[in-house]
Amino acid sequence: MGILSLDSLIRRPEAGAFLGMAFVFAFFSIFGGATFTSFAGAASWFNVAANLGIIAIPIGFLMIAGELDISIGAMVPAASMSMGIISGFYDLPIMVGVALTLGFGGIVGWINGMIVVRTAVPSLIVTLGTLFAVAGLTLFMSIVLTDTTAVSLAAPAWAKAVFGKFYFGSYQVIIAWWLGLTAIYIYFLHFSPWGNWLYAIGGDRESARNAGIPTNKFTILLFVLSSMSAAFVGLCQTILFNSAQVSTGMSFIFNTIISVVIGGVLLTGGFGSVIGIFFGTLTFAMVNQGIYYTDFDRNLSSLIVGVMLLIAVLMNNTFREMALRYSGPKQAN
Amino acid sequence: MKDKTPVLELQDIDMSFGPIDVLHEISLKVQEGEVLCLLGDNGAGKSTLIKILCGVYKPIRGAILMDGSQVEFNRPRDAADRGIATVHQFGGTFPLMSIGRSFFVGVEPTKKWGPFTFFDRKKANEIAVKAIQDFGITRIDDGNRLIGGLSGGERQSLAIARAVHFGARVLILDEPTAALGVKQAAHVLRIVNEAKRRGLAVVFITHQVLHAMAVGDHFAVLIRGGIAADFRKGDKTREEITDLMAGGETTEDLEIEFAIRDGPVEGRPHSAAP
Ligand SMILES: Nc1ncnc2c1ncn2[C@@H]1O[C@H](COP(=O)(O)OP(=O)(O)O)[C@@H](O)[C@H]1O
Ligand SMILES: [Mg+2]
Numbered sequence: 001m002g003i004l005s006l007d008s009l010i011r012r013p014e015a016g017a018f019l020g021m022a023f024v025f026a027f028f029s030i031f032g033g034a035t036f037t038s039f040a041g042a043a044s045w046f047n048v049a050a051n052l053g054i055i056a057i058p059i060g061f062l063m064i065a066g067e068l069d070i071s072i073g074a075m076v077p078a079a080s081m082s083m084g085i086i087s088g089f090y091d092l093p094i095m096v097g098v099a100l101t102l103g104f105g106g107i108v109g110w111i112n113g114m115i116v117v118r119t120a121v122p123s124l125i126v127t128l129g130t131l132f133a134v135a136g137l138t139l140f141m142s143i144v145l146t147d148t149t150a151v152s153l154a155a156p157a158w159a160k161a162v163f164g165k166f167y168f169g170s171y172q173v174i175i176a177w178w179l180g181l182t183a184i185y186i187y188f189l190h191f192s193p194w195g196n197w198l199y200a201i202g203g204d205r206e207s208a209r210n211a212g213i214p215t216n217k218f219t220i221l222l223f224v225l226s227s228m229s230a231a232f233v234g235l236c237q238t239i240l241f242n243s244a245q246v247s248t249g250m251s252f253i254f255n256t257i258i259s260v261v262i263g264g265v266l267l268t269g270g271f272g273s274v275i276g277i278f279f280g281t282l283t284f285a286m287v288n289q290g291i292y293y294t295d296f297d298r299n300l301s302s303l304i305v306g307v308m309l310l311i312a313v314l315m316n317n318t319f320r321e322m323a324l325r326y327s328g329p330k331q332a333n
Numbered sequence: 334m335k336d337k338t339p340v341l342e343l344q345d346i347d348m349s350f351g352p353i354d355v356l357h358e359i360s361l362k363v364q365e366g367e368v369l370c371l372l373g374d375n376g377a378g379k380s381t382l383i384k385i386l387c388g389v390y391k392p393i394r395g396a397i398l399m400d401g402s403q404v405e406f407n408r409p410r411d412a413a414d415r416g417i418a419t420v421h422q423f424g425g426t427f428p429l430m431s432i433g434r435s436f437f438v439g440v441e442p443t444k445k446w447g448p449f450t451f452f453d454r455k456k457a458n459e460i461a462v463k464a465i466q467d468f469g470i471t472r473i474d475d476g477n478r479l480i481g482g483l484s485g486g487e488r489q490s491l492a493i494a495r496a497v498h499f500g501a502r503v504l505i506l507d508e509p510t511a512a513l514g515v516k517q518a519a520h521v522l523r524i525v526n527e528a529k530r531r532g533l534a535v536v537f538i539t540h541q542v543l544h545a546m547a548v549g550d551h552f553a554v555l556i557r558g559g560i561a562a563d564f565r566k567g568d569k570t571r572e573e574i575t576d577l578m579a580g581g582e583t584t585e586d587l588e589i590e591f592a593i594r595d596g597p598v599e600g601r602p603h604s605a606a607p
Pocket of ligand 1: 350355376378381
């Protein structure tokens with residue numbers, strides 16, 4: 001492996017994501033004053049990034065594979081409620097609540113995956129169906145079981161320490177989960193042999209199957225992963241806030257997709273990186289929270305996000321062209 | 334001509350899709366170190382025949398033999414396991430993957446580090462680059478290049494080198510030169526010759542007679558799902574083959590047609606005998 005030249009850095013899928021993040025950081029450092037970059041101020045965007053990022057990376061994997069999962073928008077609040085009902089309303093042990101909630105997420109993901117690989121229905125439509133089904137089921141079960149739309153939960157200290165507690169004043173413990181999972185996903189996509197399978201499936205599913213890759217099983221697993229990740233975020237929120245209410249998590253759908261695209265994953269599949277998605281998520285969170293530190297109207301954050309998304313899509317195409325054009329290290333003699 | 338057992342043989346293959354008969358009574362053989370050219374107009378059934386050879390379709394009648402004994406392909410994997418490799422028109426199918434990564438899709442070289450299994454990128458790149466350089470494509474020296482950045486001819490060559498590296502015995506090339514310019518096509522034809530020299534049995538599908546004649550040992554012309562002619566190198570001229578493919582309509586007929594349509598043309602380049 002040669003030295004890291006500027007040229008080789010710029011070809012990487014995360015190059016654009018990194019530049020975007022640097023720009024946004026500089027922007028809010030200037031207009032947001034000292035609080036944006038202060039230790040306490042940074043917690044607000046790190047918290048948003050962590051809750052989003054845990055779901056965004058598996059969504060990014062699905063997009064690299066050429067699929068999409070929008071049912072996570074219902075899975076986050078459903079898992080919140082499920083955790084609250086099992087370990088709060090029924091007072092069962094925390095681990096039972098965690099296991100059943102993750103299990104529920106796994107089943108929804110498995111259903112998504114099975115329908116997508118067994119039928120020719122696009123995953124957008126399949127998961128649109130499960131999005132509504134899970135949302136409806138959550139409301140129905142909450143009313144039937146608890147007769148309310150809000151439950152409280154008092155988690156023991158160890159459970160709060162692991163799943164939902166503020167450290168150093170305002171840093172949620174889920175940030176540690178996010179960093180740990182990101183490290184595992186980096187290994188998975190970029191260093192393990194299975195990462196190669198994901199790129200191959202996204203590049204050409206038919207050829208990947210003919211090369212002996214179990215494409216269907218792999219795709220189903222990706223849906224299980226995204227759904228379980230959403231369930232994990234939902235249950236952590238219940239433990240953190242000691243309560244859950246029937247709500248909508250629709251913003252997760254758009255916010256994860258935006259983070260993934262800003263992170264350099266191509267909408268056509270087959271190309272992307274975990275670090276890029278990580279940067280994309282942080283960028284989104286900075287814009288989303290940074291606006292509160294400025295004198296600007298907070299509605300402008302949507303405008304900024306929208307413009308950034310468009311720029312990212314255009315840049316992604318450019319970077320892809322550059323990556324394709326690369327023809328090996330230039331000999332300097 | 335000594336009569337060796339053919340590596341691959343088709344006996345009276347029939348194929349239909351519902352009521353549509355696409356192939357009837359196709360019998361063909363191909364031996365080690367031999368190129369069989371399958372010629373035919375669009376819609377003649379060439380692609381369908383290949384899909385039978387590589388296990389995508391099962392014929393409704395007839396037998397497939399390898400080394401003289403009957404085999405059955407229920408899925409593409411079965412054919413691949415027996416050493417039948419197919420290279421499609423656009424060669425590398427993973428444009429956004431690197432040469433090293435795509436070369437080893439499904440059979441990634443790994444190394445262990447503690448409990449972790451790592452994709453051995455360095456080894457993958459080295460082997461892939463060496464395999465393609467051994468085929469005479471010395472311009473490719475970096476396994477990190479993306480497939481989509483290679484020229485059409487290079488992609489075809491890489492796909493062929495890959496098949497050979499993984500021990501293919503039968504190489505099926507579906508119109509490998511159709512989308513290429515003259516130079517690129519010559520490139521691929523050289524690679525086909527090299528594969529043949531290494532003892533592979535090659536089935537080369539094309540509708541470009543010149544390309545077929547450049548590498549073929551044995552020719553079969555497919556018309557509307559049947560074999561209209563089966564002959565060896567040197568038995569027929571280029572015009573005769575072209576006429577056969579057109580299904581009786583001779584090149585002279587076509588020239589007259591052109592002449593009527595376009596008016597008399599001075600110095601229209603006549604196709605000289607090869
Ligand atoms: N899956 C299919 N179902 C129905 N008809 C088909 C199918 N595949 C090919 N055919 C028909 O079979 C004939 C031969 O097609 P094909 O093998 O693609 O020819 P070629 O490759 O020589 O151009 C065509 O008439 C085509 O319409
Ligand atoms: Mg065809």
